[in-house]
Amino acid sequence: MEKLEQAEVSVVEQERLVTETNAEGMRLSNEAKAVVADETARSERLTRDRAALAGTVPAELLALYESLTARSDGAALLRARTCDGCHMVLSGTDLQVMRGAADDEIVNCPECGCILVRTNESGL
Numbered sequence: 001m002e003k004l005e006q007a008e009v010s011v012v013e014q015e016r017l018v019t020e021t022n023a024e025g026m027r028l029s030n031e032a033k034a035v036v037a038d039e040t041a042r043s044e045r046l047t048r049d050r051a052a053l054a055g056t057v058p059a060e061l062l063a064l065y066e067s068l069t070a071r072s073d074g075a076a077l078l079r080a081r082t083c084d085g086c087h088m089v090l091s092g093t094d095l096q097v098m099r100g101a102a103d104d105e106i107v108n109c110p111e112c113g114c115i116l117v118r119t120n121e122s123g124l
């Protein structure tokens with residue numbers, strides 16, 4: 001009789017664990033679905049933003065950028081004489097070439113090849 005009571009207590013405990021586990025699984029599943037929905041919405045928003053922005057860039061420059069993204073960041077800020085794409089500090093010779101380039105001329109990082117965006121922080 002005592003073994004039967006122990007078995008019944010064990011069954012109740014196991015049923016409680018199953019119920020708890022199912023509830024936790026449901027909670028985690030709902031949480032995961034919410035994260036996936038948020039990230040899907042974010043991805044769709046970024047895709048729309050990128051398409052809108054890409055529409056403002058000359059086709060030739062956009063094509064160059066997209067071809068460069070196969071092997072680099074595509075474009076990076078030149079900050080303090082350093083490429084933000086590969087973090088290489090440009091040599092004096094490279095910087096001299098960039099100083100001589102027109103403002104609208106495309107210049108590339110000699111290391112990674114990405115288009116370097118020049119600003120007042122470029123150190124030129």
Ligand SMILES: [Zn+2]
Binds near residue numbers: 083114
């Ligand atoms: Zn670089």
